[in-house]
Amino acid sequence: MDKIKNYINGELVEPISKAYIDNYDPSRGKVYSLIPDSDERDVELAVTAAKAAFKMWSNTPKEQRARILQRIGYLIEDNLDKLALIESVDNGKPLHLAKLVDIPRAAANFNFYATGILHYAANTHSMEDTAINYTLRQPVGVAGCISPWNLPLYLFTWKIAPALASGCTVVAKPSEVTPMTAYLLSEICMTAGLPKGVLNIVHGLGPKVGNAIVSNKDVPLISFTGGTKTGAHIASIAAPMFKKLSLELGGKNPNIIFADCDYEKMLATTMHSSFSNQGQICLCGSRILVERSIYEKFKTDFVARTKQLTVGPPLNADTKVGAVVSKSHMEKILSYVELAQQEGGKVLCGGKRKIIDGDFKEGYYLEPTIIEGLPYNCRTNQEEIFGPVVTIMPFDKEEEVLMMANSTMYGLASTVWTQDITKAHRVANEIHAGIVWINCWLLRDLRTPFGGVKSSGVGREGGFEAFDFFTEPKNVCIKLK
Ligand code: NAD
Numbered sequence: 001m002d003k004i005k006n007y008i009n010g011e012l013v014e015p016i017s018k019a020y021i022d023n024y025d026p027s028r029g030k031v032y033s034l035i036p037d038s039d040e041r042d043v044e045l046a047v048t049a050a051k052a053a054f055k056m057w058s059n060t061p062k063e064q065r066a067r068i069l070q071r072i073g074y075l076i077e078d079n080l081d082k083l084a085l086i087e088s089v090d091n092g093k094p095l096h097l098a099k100l101v102d103i104p105r106a107a108a109n110f111n112f113y114a115t116g117i118l119h120y121a122a123n124t125h126s127m128e129d130t131a132i133n134y135t136l137r138q139p140v141g142v143a144g145c146i147s148p149w150n151l152p153l154y155l156f157t158w159k160i161a162p163a164l165a166s167g168c169t170v171v172a173k174p175s176e177v178t179p180m181t182a183y184l185l186s187e188i189c190m191t192a193g194l195p196k197g198v199l200n201i202v203h204g205l206g207p208k209v210g211n212a213i214v215s216n217k218d219v220p221l222i223s224f225t226g227g228t229k230t231g232a233h234i235a236s237i238a239a240p241m242f243k244k245l246s247l248e249l250g251g252k253n254p255n256i257i258f259a260d261c262d263y264e265k266m267l268a269t270t271m272h273s274s275f276s277n278q279g280q281i282c283l284c285g286s287r288i289l290v291e292r293s294i295y296e297k298f299k300t301d302f303v304a305r306t307k308q309l310t311v312g313p314p315l316n317a318d319t320k321v322g323a324v325v326s327k328s329h330m331e332k333i334l335s336y337v338e339l340a341q342q343e344g345g346k347v348l349c350g351g352k353r354k355i356i357d358g359d360f361k362e363g364y365y366l367e368p369t370i371i372e373g374l375p376y377n378c379r380t381n382q383e384e385i386f387g388p389v390v391t392i393m394p395f396d397k398e399e400e401v402l403m404m405a406n407s408t409m410y411g412l413a414s415t416v417w418t419q420d421i422t423k424a425h426r427v428a429n430e431i432h433a434g435i436v437w438i439n440c441w442l443l444r445d446l447r448t449p450f451g452g453v454k455s456s457g458v459g460r461e462g463g464f465e466a467f468d469f470f471t472e473p474k475n476v477c478i479k480l481k
Helices: 040-059 062-078 080-091 095-119 152-166 180-192 206-215 228-241 263-279 292-308 327-342 398-405 421-430 463-470
Strands: 006-008 011-013 020-025 030-036 124-127 131-139 142-146 169-173 199-201 221-225 244-248 253-257 285-291 346-349 369-372 389-395 413-417 435-438 471-479
Touching (some): 006 040, 006 180, 020 080, 040 131, 040 142, 040 199, 062 095, 080 095, 080 152, 080 180, 095 152, 095 463, 131 463, 142 206, 152 169, 152 180, 152 221, 169 206, 206 221, 221 463, 253 263, 253 398, 263 292, 263 389, 263 413, 285 292, 285 398, 285 413, 292 389, 327 346, 327 369, 327 389, 389 398, 398 421, 413 421, 421 435, 463 471
Parallel strands (some): 142 169, 142 221, 221 244, 253 413, 285 389, 369 389, 413 435
Antiparallel strands (some): 006 011, 006 199, 020 030, 131 471, 346 369
């Protein structure tokens, strides 16, 4: 069975413990490879390597850093088919989605930040003939980057690329649930000529490896994407150590549909925003709020289209909904469907595990599920489920839908469907979320800030704000007389 390795100080190495964790193929529910069960000793080695490389890397001209990072981006593009296949097996997502979204975006992360750093500038402030201030932006040091399983290489590189472009060195931990593409990234970095120690990847469990990165005194900055509970735990360790912290956390995003929308476009996009990646995208619209005059029509059409979605093995060309990521996650999602029924909800379609015959019968497949009849403030409508499960609710007035949309502890993303431009801007202005998509979903311009409000996180990644995060401003004031 394949054993993956840590990437420390430019080499692929075994964990010190020599212990390994099972890695499951969710489409078959079977172990197919082994991941290092690393601990704080491996993290210490990685931090030592990253610290030793920092002076050299932060003093490497940015043009040269950019060249190496772009080489990594191009190598990801050259290996698109292989990476997509591995990500699909590791995660359970349809292969076409990995090919279309995940891997191209991982390459784009490197290409965008490699070229972006060349245009990143700091300010000067003149005090007429008294003094001149200039601001230096200096890389913070060793960055700790921790990422989740839902968009494995996409989110891993979304942190690593701007950190490296800024001149930081990195100790990174991918999710133990989907480690494979991060392992291939280590090989790509070696081929691209990334100097040793600049990027270190330590595989293993969150409470062991993640915790050791967060609490290491030589890691002054943490960029984390994952669940809100884990984020709170990380903040409780990092805050008293005064670390720079970016937390990209959970969501319970509203998809607001007004009667005056472009109905066909809305319906087609709502299928994606509900069930793409088995609903395991932090930006999926899991609460669908529909103006009452079109509610019944929407319900009929949405249920009919959802029933047509092919649930199946991720590598099949016609699969629209693959396997969810793990057995425990599948059970969590099913427990929410049960909760929804206890809370008075009616399952309009789906709601069950789907068994696929043959080799895939142990796989973690769920039927895409639509639930109606729940109040906006029940647990099903307030807590993140993170699976192919959405609720639909009617509304009558704009103020009412805004109240419902803003009622959760989360504030990551939202979608608004209307042809009335004034209403669109008015509603966007009132929604408590880091992103509002109007008449679209998941359209991302990498120059724009990304992140959530409330329990969806603190800090912003994306665009040049990522460079602000991975660098520290230092003002130098020179008196002229
Ligand atoms: P998770 O919080 O369980 O794990 C995320 C990462 O943190 C993993 O690498 C894990 O090993 C690590 N970790 C776990 N415990 C840790 C600890 N004590 N100390 C340090 N690290 C630890 O999240 P998940 O289940 O992998 O991902 C799903 C969650 O991520 C969902 O809530 C989803 O909304 C969220 N998410 C948010 C965004 C965003 O941009 N806001 C993007 C994707 C996913």
